[in-house]
Amino acid sequence: MIKGGIGGAKTVTGLTFEKKTDIRTAFNKIKNYQIKDDTLLYKGNIVANMYSKYELYEKFLCKLNIKWEERISRRLLPDDSIFVFTNKTLFIIEMKFQNVEGSTDEKLQTCDFKLKQYKKLFQGSGIKIEYVYILNDWFKKIRYKDVLNYIKSVDCHYFFEKLPLKILGLPESIVS
DSSP, rough: OTTTOGGGGEEOOOEEEOOOOHHHHHTTSSTTTTETTTEEEETTTTEEEEEHHHHHHHHIIHHTOOGGGGOSOOOOHHHHHHHHETTTTEEEEEEEESSOSTTTHHHGHHHHHHHHHHHHTTTTOOEEEEEEEEOOGGGGGGGGHHHHHHHHHOOOOOOOOEEEEEHTOOOOEEEE
């Protein structure tokens, strides 16, 4: 690393998630990021809007004059979503934390359907859709290899307990 350069332990490269952490809480822990209502600011500049569950419909789709009932038969309720202005991308973020086998195992296999539904919902808006899972280390077990490969094969994404800011197209923050 170059002396005084950016990188290593002085750079915050992603959002860290723990059980029951939402995207607002994760951003609140990063220097230079600030949240005002649904708006995300970086060094005082607006960079994104954030929505959870029904807010995606009640705030974002309403603003776009999109009637969800005319496009899909049932609402999908994301844990969180973030619309990044610079790349006109809506990131649907689903958090799956588990420490015993259960129904979450099968939920991971639904990302392809949900991604297609979100794309149908936003069709014609010029907004790109990305579907992202934040998983805990439970899903690093070998028994999830096929499911994790499937997630990538259908153009969805997964990360373990951290969401890289670079993936979102947001600036990394330097810790002083």
